[in-house]
Amino acid sequence: MVRIMIRLIMTITxxxxxxxSTVIFAAGFxxxxxxxxxxxxxxxxxxxxxADEQLSHIYSKALASSANTAEFKKEQLDWIRAKxxxxxxxxxxxxxxxxxxEVLSGPAPVEEYYLxxxxxxxxxxxxxxxxxxxxxxxxAKDEGGTDDKKPGGSYYHVCVKVHGNPSAPLIDxxxxxxxxxxxxxxxxxxxxxxxxxxLDFAFTDSWGNRGKGTLNRSGEEATLVLExxxxxxxxxxxxxxxxxxxxxxxxxxxxxxxxx
Numbered sequence: 357m358v359r360i361m362i363r364l365i366m367t368i369t370x371x372x373x374x375x376x377s378t379v380i381f382a383a384g385f386x387x388x389x390x391x392x393x394x395x396x397x398x399x400x401x402x403x404x405x406x407a408d409e410q411l412s413h414i415y416s417k418a419l420a421s422s423a424n425t426a427e428f429k430k431e432q433l434d435w436i437r438a439k440x441x442x443x444x445x446x447x448x449x450x451x452x453x454x455x456x457x458e459v460l461s462g463p464a465p466v467e468e469y470y471l472x473x474x475x476x477x478x479x480x481x482x483x484x485x486x487x488x489x490x491x492x493x494x495x496a497k498d499e500g501g502t503d504d505k506k507p508g509g510s511y512y513h514v515c516v517k518v519h520g521n522p523s524a525p526l527i528d529x530x531x532x533x534x535x536x537x538x539x540x541x542x543x544x545x546x547x548x549x550x551x552x553x554x555l556d557f558a559f560t561d562s563w564g565n566r567g568k569g570t571l572n573r574s575g576e577e578a579t580l581v582l583e584x585x586x587x588x589x590x591x592x593x594x595x596x597x598x599x600x601x602x603x604x605x606x607x608x609x610x611x612x613x614x615x616x
Contacts, residue, residue, distance in 0.1 A: 384412025563594035
């Protein structure tokens with residue numbers, strides 16, 4: 357009987373420890389040290405704990421690449437004090453986390469830079485791209501009325517979008533050339549800000565090439581520089597896409613502006 361009681365106590369104790377340890381580390385902070393009512397609420401609600409974990413992950417990545425870590429930390433503390441901690445119920449806390457995650461993830465672009473120019477490969481570029489010599493100074497048209505059968509015609513374009521929190525911005529870009537029909541793209545790349553106008557970033561493009569880039573902004577103009585760091589090993593379209601890298605002069609405008 358004594359042995360049975362001992363086993364029963366040990367089973368209950370181990371089970372309680374497992375549950376307790378799960379609660380303690382459910383959130384992005386140590387629940388064993390939770391003091392405020394909001395912190396205790398977060399630790400007791402699985403949905404809020406997951407939201408806190410998600411925000412903690414996003415915040416850590418943003419902080420690591422922030423150009424001003426002290427200001428970014430202060431901004432996060434201000435959000436905790438002014439937006440999260442005044443909440444008195446689950447719904448309020450959930451909404452506070454939702455909005456903060458959206459701010460740090462920054463899906464909506466706040467700046468767009470665009471370049472669209474006629475593609476040129478050197479001598480007699482129009483014949484090479486369009487397939488025919490242009491007549492009366494106009495590019496030859498195919499039956500569909502475009503400059504070339506490939507998407508975008510005989511124009512190449514470069515689109516850059518900068519979004520997210522200014523202290524930890526994100527960048528998306530696309531560089532498209534009509535002769536190969538290849539686009540080199542990258543999305544939600546975290547940037548480091550230099551002197552408030554230059555954005556430096558490392559990326560892996562849509563073909564698997566690893567590169568580095570810089571976006572220098574000056575008023576309504578910007579210069580995008582893309583450089584290779586480690587190309588894909590196998591030959592093919594992925595490695596060919598490196599020809600889309602280079603230096604481009606863009607204008608601050610909505611991507612796709614002026615396209616026919």
